[in-house]
Amino acid sequence: MTTITPPRMTPTAHRILDTAAGLFYEHGLRAVGVERIAEEADTTKKTIYDRFGSKDGLITAYLRQRCDRWHEYATAYVEEHHPEPGTGRVLAVLDALASWMAVNSRGCGFVNAYAELAGTGHDGLPIIAEEKIWTRDYYIGLLTELDIPDAERRGREVALVHEGAIVQLTAGAQPEAMADARALVGRLVAEGVSARDAAEGTVG
């Protein structure tokens, strides 16, 4: 029986993961060797393999951490800037993204990882899909809060714009992409609100 042991996050393991996360995002997964991670984390390859088992294990831990951090960042941003119910909460997610992208100027770390992992059976692939689905469902939830009809479909549409903005901003070298996305999502939300009010007028 082979049981997969999750990495025991000792202080050095934390340092390793943070260092690896920075290098993986900034240069790509295959472009960064384990030896370089050890050097920059001021530790040894031995310790890395003791804690994470393999480079693939470290990559998986990186994606898991990045996934969790984005979720926390986005929700914290929305709750801080728009705690009260309203359409502003939806746009706040895009503002969170803009703020996130200001520091992460190399595009979406998950899309970038997908570029190197797709086709392999890597354990990180489900995490990549999870992040995309989480963001989509976050939009859906915020639209549902507003009692907007077809919140699922509209949430998926907003998520499309969200992902497209990242691509156009980075790979497409189009600085106006985020502003365009914000304007478009604003119109989509307004469209949903109008549909809701029209339906309420009919039903109630």
Next chain:
Amino acid sequence: MTTITPPRMTPTAHRILDTAAGLFYEHGLRAVGVERIAEEADTTKKTIYDRFGSKDGLITAYLRQRCDRWHEYATAYVEEHHPEPGTGRVLAVLDALASWMAVNSRGCGFVNAYAELAGTGHDGLPIIAEEKIWTRDYYIGLLTELDIPDAERRGREVALVHEGAIVQLTAGAQPEAMADARALVGRLVAEGVSARDAAEGTVG
């Protein structure tokens, strides 16, 4: 004086480029070695370096070829399916994308290449941006044909949805993304047409 000589496309060079293009797209740039390309193209490393100078030169040629092919594919698709003026030409680009993605199931080759090249000064980076800008401008041109006001902004918005659909379809593992994108773009075009007709009623 060091002049960069473009690759002389002998028959074997064509074979090399086609083989490399398939491998680069399917597995990533760094994941594929020159030796493997030589084997699968039924030639030698020597010939590859004679024709393309370096692996980076081969990567640049791959991106150039893929860029041109997408342009040709999209325009041919639109002209074939919707040669007459009308809103259908805009949606036809998304249909071309859907048809293209059916064969290219590993996402956008340019976004994937960007994931591995960003931050380096690679010659392929401008080609990646060029492809994104071309697609955006293609949408803008088709909207301009319809005399839709704010065609530039609306075209940029449609391009956002276009790029987002690819991401959600592949990295996001969301099969409905393309249908969602088509529905949303359809509404955006209709919105533009309404704005045009309202303006014509005012002016004319």
Next chain:
DNA sequence: CTGCGAGTATACCGACCGGTATGTTTATGT
């Protein structure tokens, strides 16, 4: 007949890859 470009075949280079092995030091808790 000759020269040349294209392609083949193969051996080689230093560097780096992911991963393993052996052994030592240090701190903590019982």
Next chain:
DNA sequence: ACATAAACATACCGGTCGGTATACTCGCAG
């Protein structure tokens, strides 16, 4: 005092990386 675990240090493994060198064959145009 002793065990345990965490981390350190270092050397090593087979394999692959991008790239180069040498020598050969073939077809074609002057």
